[in-house]
Amino acid sequence: xGAGVLTRTFPRVDGVVRCGTTSAEEVARExxxxxxxxxxxRVRERARAFTEAFVGVDHLLAYSVKANGNLSVLRALAEVGxxxxxxxxxELYRARLAGIPAERxxxxxxxxxxxxxEQALGEGILAFNVESRGExxxxxxxxxxxxxxxxxxxxxxxDVLASTPHRYTxxxxxxxxxxxxxxxxxxxxxxxxxxPSLDAVGIDVHIGSQIVGVDPxxxxxxxxxxxxxxxxxxxxxxEYVDIGxxxxxxxxxxxxxxIDDLARRVVLRVRDADLRLLLEPGRALVGDAGVLLVRVQxxxxxxxxxxxxxxxxxxxLLRPSHYGGFHEIEPAGPSEGxxxxxxxxxxxxxxxxxxxxxxxxxxxxxxxxxxxVRTAGAYGxxxxxxYNGRPRPAEVVVDGTEVRLARRRERHExxxxxxx
Ligand SMILES: Cc1ncc(COP(=O)(O)O)c(C=O)c1O
Numbered sequence: 001x002g003a004g005v006l007t008r009t010f011p012r013v014d015g016v017v018r019c020g021t022t023s024a025e026e027v028a029r030e031x032x033x034x035x036x037x038x039x040x041x042r043v044r045e046r047a048r049a050f051t052e053a054f055v056g057v058d059h060l061l062a063y064s065v066k067a068n069g070n071l072s073v074l075r076a077l078a079e080v081g082x083x084x085x086x087x088x089x090x091e092l093y094r095a096r097l098a099g100i101p102a103e104r105x106x107x108x109x110x111x112x113x114x115x116x117x118e119q120a121l122g123e124g125i126l127a128f129n130v131e132s133r134g135e136x137x138x139x140x141x142x143x144x145x146x147x148x149x150x151x152x153x154x155x156x157x158x159d160v161l162a163s164t165p166h167r168y169t170x171x172x173x174x175x176x177x178x179x180x181x182x183x184x185x186x187x188x189x190x191x192x193x194x195x196p197s198l199d200a201v202g203i204d205v206h207i208g209s210q211i212v213g214v215d216p217x218x219x220x221x222x223x224x225x226x227x228x229x230x231x232x233x234x235x236x237x238x239e240y241v242d243i244g245x246x247x248x249x250x251x252x253x254x255x256x257x258x259i260d261d262l263a264r265r266v267v268l269r270v271r272d273a274d275l276r277l278l279l280e281p282g283r284a285l286v287g288d289a290g291v292l293l294v295r296v297q298x299x300x301x302x303x304x305x306x307x308x309x310x311x312x313x314x315x316x317l318l319r320p321s322h323y324g325g326f327h328e329i330e331p332a333g334p335s336e337g338x339x340x341x342x343x344x345x346x347x348x349x350x351x352x353x354x355x356x357x358x359x360x361x362x363x364x365x366x367x368x369x370x371x372x373v374r375t376a377g378a379y380g381x382x383x384x385x386x387y388n389g390r391p392r393p394a395e396v397v398v399d400g401t402e403v404r405l406a407r408r409r410e411r412h413e414x415x416x417x418x419x420x
Contacts, residue, residue, distance in 0.1 A: 009042045010291050010372065015334035017291075017372050020398035024293055024332040027396060027403055028370050033295040034312030034393040036381050038068070040076045041400065042289035043377075047080045050281060053263035057270050059277040060126075062106050064245045065091040067282030067378040068290070072397045072406040074098030077285065083126065085245070085280040089116040096123060106242065106278065108155065108206075110135075110178065117142045121150060128152040129204045129242065131179060133188055136198070143197035153202025153242055154188050155179045158223045162207045162216035162246070178206070185227060189236050200236045203228050206244025206280065212257050217243060218265045225273050241270055242278035249287045251326050251375050259284070283378035290377020292317055292393075293332065294356070296369045297348070306343040308365060313347010313354040315390045317376055318383040321353040325379075329357050332370035338363035345371070349388045381407075386415055 010017055010024065017024040019037050028035055050061055062085040063077050069091060074084070075098045083104025084095040095105055102123040107116075110131040117139055120128065130136050130152045143150040157179030180188060192198040205224050207216055221243055228238050243266065249256035270277045294310040301307075319325030329345055341364050345357040356373055365371065384392045391410030396403060 009039045009288055017332045020403055021401050022403055024372055025370055028293045031394050031396050032409060033293050034316045035293045036290060036393055036395040038073055038290045038377055039398045043073060043076050043286055044080050046285045047077055047082055053259050056267040057277050060104060062278055062280045063285055064280045064282030065095055066382055068286045068382055069094045070395050070406050071098045089119045092120060114142055121148045127202050129155045131155050136188055140195045140198050149197055149199055151199045151201045153204040154185055155204040156185050156224060157181055158205050158220045160207050160216050160220045162211045189231055202240045202242055204242035209246045210248040211246045212248035214262050214265055217262055221266055221269055225269060240276040240278050245280035245282050247281050247284040249284055287378035288375045292373040292376040292380060294371050296365045296367050298367055306341055308343045308345045313349045315349055315385050315387045316393055317380050319379055320356050327376060328374040330372050331363055331365055332372050335363035
């Protein structure tokens with residue numbers, strides 16, 4: 001499933017990086033920088049690849065909205081049949097606005113408020129992924145108060161330590177805040193059997209993010225399916241198993257998770273268990289479908305180091321400084337003849353941690369040059385902030401031959417909106 005050179009999104013043709021039928025430089029001139037650009041055909045292609053891989057079992061792709069909640073992206077995914085995994089009332093609002101049917105939405109997160117539970121019950125979502133006994137009791141209370149029934153699955157902590165690139169992205173081992181400890185799970189389902197407003201319909205697991213090996217998934221699936229069989233014996237009418245997301249992609253020359261291999265190892269197991277399969281891919285659907293375009297402002301030499309100061313940094317793309325995330329960076333135009341040197345690509349924000357790349361061998365650019373930061377479609381804009389009083393960037397989509405604005409650049413008035 002790795003993108004080969006020929007099929008690469010935003011390919012370099014005749015020395016310039018392209019966005020659909022136009023050049024990255026033209027798009028940047030029209031919409032300004034810093035700028036996020038998403039290729040919707042690539043997003044659809046990735047969703048179809050998952051659907052084809054898992055065709056052997058009744059399944060739902062519940063796209064993880066946190067990766068990229070842009071309405072145009074969500075709408076493209078809705079059109080190819082995706083549901084959504086949301087983590088807040090705000091993401092639920094977005095998903096519904098983009099046309100994702102409520103019966104394809106699951107609601108995750110350790111801190112659901114009463115208002116969010118009411119909102120989700122009002123929408124009639126597929127299920128809550130419950131993270132604690134307190135949350136289950138709260139959902140029951142809210143459902144009782146509204147004469148509603150709440151469908152849910154418990155997010156179990158399988159205590160599987162998957163290798164992820166950063167400790168902040170491992171979630172499936174016992175020492176994280178996520179999920180219900182293995183030893184408490186059955187008691188929670190039994191508690192629900194006594195509450196008429198609760199329908200226990202699923203079992204859920206999510207072991208981390210940017211996982212490139214299939215084995216941890218296989219272990220987690222085996223564990224939850226075994227538990228699922230016990231729960232059925234206890235009288236729980238399970239309909240689905242949700243294996244979460246975290247499917248790793250390629251950020252450099254190392255391959256991402258082999259989705260076909262994952263499907264081969266999971267499909268039969270889930271089908272034999274007579275369950276529907278839910279998957280919550282985020283990054284794997286949108287990551288390589290996006291780039292961040294930044295313009296070089298200054299090239300600064302200091303103590304033998306070269307700093308390339310660009311107009312986007314940690315407020316636009318937090319991954320490098322927060323997770324140590326790697327993004328390929330290259331000039332948007334030709335760079336033959338430029339010396340290649342290790343440089344730090346840094347943003348304008350007043351933090352030493354404000355960088356897009358450190359010690360990266362790049363053709364040394366000049367002020368005014370455009371740089372392409374690749375594989376920025378996931379956890380890019382969705383983690384962007386207004387830190388240092390910076391309006392968030394515009395987002396543009398490439399849809400076939402069309403390039404259109406999906407979200408306008410914020411203005412200074414947007415920074416103070418809502419303040420007294
Ligand atoms: C419960 C859950 N599902 C799905 C995802 C999506 O992860 P990814 O974008 O790595 O696929 C996350 C990410 O944090 C998550 O916490």
